[in-house]
Amino acid sequence: MRDRSVAVLGNGPVGQTTALLLARWGVPVVVLDGRPERDVVGSKAICQQRDVLDVWEAVGAGRRIAGEGVTWTTARTFYRDQELFSYELGDPGRSEFPPFVNISQARVEAILDERIAAEPLIDVRWGHQVAGIEQDGESVTVTCDNGVRVRADYLVACAGARGETVRRELGVSFDGRSFDDRFLICDIRADLPGWAQERRFYFDPAWNPGRQVLIHPCPGSTFRIDWQVPGDYDLDAEVRSGALDRRIRAIIGDADYEIVWKSVYRFHSRVVDRMRVGRVLLAGDCAHLVSPFGARGLNSGVGDAENAAWKLAYVLNGWAGEELLESYHQERHAAALENIEVTTATMDFLVPHDEEQRRTRVWVLSGAATDPALRARVDSGRLAEPFWYVGSPLTIPDESRPFGGRPPRGGVPAPGPGILVPDVPVALTGCSRIRELARDGFLVLATPGAQVPDVVTGASGPVRVLHLEEIDVTGVLADALGARRGELWVVRPDAYVAAVVTDPASLDAALRRAVGRTATPSPA
Template sequence: MTVAVLGSGPVGQTAALLLARWGVPVVLVDEHPVRDPAGSKAICQQRDTLDVWASLGAGCLAEEGLTWTTARTFHRDAELFSLKLPDGGSALPPFVNLSQARVEEVLDELIARQPLIDVRRGYRVTGLEQGISVEIQCETADGPRRIEADYAIACTGARGDAVRRALGQRLEGVSFRDLFLICDIRADLPGWAAERRFYFDPPWNPGRQVLIHPCPGSRFRIDWQVPEDYDLAAEETGGALDERIRAILGDRPYEVVWRSVYRFHTRLVERMRVGRVLLAGDCAHLVAPFGARGLNSGVADAENAAWKLAWVLRGHAGEELLESYHTERHAAAVENAEVTTATMDFLVPQDEARREHRAKALAGGVHAEVDSGRLAEPFWYTESPLTTPDPRRPFAGRPPRGTLPPPGPGVLLPDITVPAGRIRDLARQGFLLLTTPGVDAAGMRSAEIPVGGALGARPGEAWLVRPDAYVAAVLPDPTAPEVAIALRRGSGGTFT
């Protein structure tokens, strides 16, 4: 009973730790002998991602990260609007900025203390074969090696071509022509430490965009949109990079800690489950970073995959449950692609009609039509085959930017506290039945919830919650058979 996790970036690390928490032995494979700590890379960690990490013992990431609560959007020198992020009733901040390197360091420390995780570094995956198990072929400094596991989660990132090729998958989609220059800069910028700033067409980057994120330790991450023929080396040598930075910072002292140039993509595989292998994170989907939907979505992939694999391996459910991983997380990837593509179409209009629309929206300051990136949020499994619909709580679709849908079937449970503890911590121990006073829990592990509280629960209801803290069903006047039917559906129709 072993799962191989291929790739030990934050998504792979999270998957390995979640599986181990469920008691599943893991072989964690990575091609790099040691980590590269350079650069901020993925920096925006959303509340629900922090919640997953906190459940694994990495609550320090929320504490160490720089909390920001305001997203400001400017056109040239004028502020168009600002967005205050909802607190969601949680003790965790809506977003923190923290370098990917620090996240990996903390998760590595947890992995080192987990006896169920066997880490193998310097193992480059070259292929895999499937039958009654998964056989992974690897190249190492000591020659070829083979690893056999019951299942695998592929978290090998955008460059995981060998894995995708072996599974008959490709990252299909588009790449954007313009490049983006990213610099991590250490400087003192009073008043900028708790807000994200997005500039359309600023005087110091005319015709293009700039994004500025605060980070811990008086560091700031600055992203400039630059032409496709941009030459970073030439700009550094000729002093133009210093001029570019000075246009924002003025004469303040600064230090460039890291810099790089990226091209953004919107691409995803056709299948996120191929037999005994589940694809997660950048191995399965790539999106432009505006809105911070990359890493955060990958962590959601990891949690979805981990509990379902654990249920199958424990004999609680049949392999049919694994198909719902593709159904749910591919739908999430499609939504992320739609959201980020709309942002990129606004940032870099591809035709005259879109250019005119953008110009009018910016000139008029029409908040609803200006797209500087819809910030990462959970995907709602309202259409999932695991979710029992409640006609009294119809899902109204994607809520307005910066807001959350009301709790209900398919929605991630709010992070609230009940007498028995934090609801999400309780849910992550297995399926949980939340009841209002007077409801028979039908022999299930349950906790009572206050009527009219943060859930909007009504008298006589029972709320069935999945092991990833999503609501599987809301049952009015529940009977034991109704609870059993919802539980069977929530576990893929094969609960034993």
């Protein structure tokens, strides 16, 4: 291994994204995966959220993934044969990406593989199953079951849900629960007019009484149908008896169809107690598992990847101390707990624990079509959204912009410290969007009347200061931010707002805090 490097365990989308983002910062990466080669069976995670597409665009893949995927903007919810409600997914700015695109995980991996193949700083090694992890004050060493030992400065463990060896070697717990009911997935290819731009969720339909069905459109006239089934469900027996064909035809009628992939699985809700253990950061399913209702698994894993990558790059380049890495655990563990809370509430509504909960659910669903208060209690899965780092030690709160808590379904928090900056157009040569500017280092946006220092000293590494009126000629960015006269907006390398301040001294403190340096430097 080369000097100042990172090893990544797992070559799935989270590991791929981590490697590509680190290489973008100039950090050499070795990616280790125990499989002999890429496994392309099944669509797996299919819903890619707008802000995740934006992260992938930073490594040259977002537009292509969005272009190949199926865009959907409407989420519809039904009870039996009656539509209860639908809602459109909002846009906090004027993003060039749709709220969600559906595209198979396998296709995403193939596109990211192409980007990795073109990146000389990334070395991918298949057939390297981790057997042991050791670390000291200077490095971490991975021992593989083929006898190969890989030594790096840091390790990001993206080993997936079956990363038991990694978790055991690091001594972290993986507490939580598993759900009794099972779920059947069939990806079918069929011509179903009118279904291509909508996600449909059915409670207690006649063709799956007492349980749920979720339908998602995918590219190539393919649709994913997800049935909740009993814990003793036998897929092979249903195929042999013809019951699977009847199950599908109850939904699509007489249309011709082809089964592309089918699988049965059980949901888990688990999270590690620590996402940083010394020089090792845990990410994706290796660190947290949630039910897929809301598409929070892969999307949250990409959030882990970006958070880890910029912080490791800053430490390895000497722009921040190792204490910055502790904020990875603080920020992403809080995000994991939020996902656990949201998805557990969904599963409790989908699979009631007792007769009282069942009666309550029937009452809510029966009245939701006409009662807005009951409609708000229907939980078919709150769709993935970027987490807010308002409680992070890197964030300076702004009392004039208090965080309003979890926003309404389909909404986003108002811009401010700890919130992802809205993705809007800007007028700057070589750059068309504000997040493109943000991801090159720290960005300071000065509104009219702001006191702008001649030299910015609060943070090492790249810092760019821009006057809002020079890049925001239409005023759309100022409106999206709710910016006020005399403010300095500090934006982190992952496009999150770290602080909004009004004087150079506060700017220096905000930049220091945003890279984990909270102490005031001693005078020379």
